[in-house]
Amino acid sequence: MMSCREVSELVSRSLDEKLPLIVRLKVRVHLLMCRMCATFARRVRQLREQLSSGRIAPESVLDASLPAATRERLKQLLKNRPA
Amino acid sequence: MGGAKPDKEGVPDPDVWVDRYGDQLYRYALIRLRDPSLAEEVVQDTFLSALKAIDQFQGRGDFGAWLMGICKRRVIDVLRARSRTTHIEADEDSTDPAERLFDRTGKWRVDPGQWLTTPDREVERAEFWRMLDKCLQKLPPRHAALFTLRELDGLSTEELCNEFGITRSNLWVILHRARLALADCLRNYLYG
Ligand SMILES: [Zn+2]
16 A cells, blocks of 8 residues: 555655556555545646746746846947957 | 948847847856856857857757856866866765755755745746745755756756766756745745
């Protein structure tokens, strides 16, 4: 019987590679019986979906912007570019 | 030199690059590098490389996306260089979040359930990202970098292993620790 700690590792690994069939089955059985692990599995997959789909594009929600001094310096740099 | 010329073959005049793309490139780099001055350097490098390589663009596709591709390459170079010079042991010594989250028999000590509703509206997405960003800041920098490149940029495990010179099992340990730590951290932010 695998522990939740081991199952969480396998759930995580399954996001990066296909697990052997027998391991997949063991994990699935555990997830059917263990609410905590099932939730963890759902959460990490959700996180992957949300980040990879670009639905949460951090570039568009972050407030940070180029400091004014750098902005000016870069503009000068591009203006004085070699022809 | 000269005033703003009309876009030539899909390339906007370099005079408008900073205003049009500067902030987006800066944020992209900042999120991944977590260092404002390094992020500024990357933006500068991106613009200069783009100037040099402008003939390679030749109006194919979206210029902004092309710039972003250069920026991404730079960011990976910086992260890779940094992971070579920082002590890897410092990362590995960092406490394994599993010690906190599981008891001695390997059972969950805390409920991993209470975090991450699906953020649908724009404002929720922004709020979610801010929380995730705070949580990423608590990870060892190399862990945060690898997690971000994997999940946000979709780099494959092969690419990451090659770029960072680590083994697959090493990478899995790092990604798993990052996921556990984030699960824990998000839970605390939402319900703490
Ligand atoms: Zn379990």
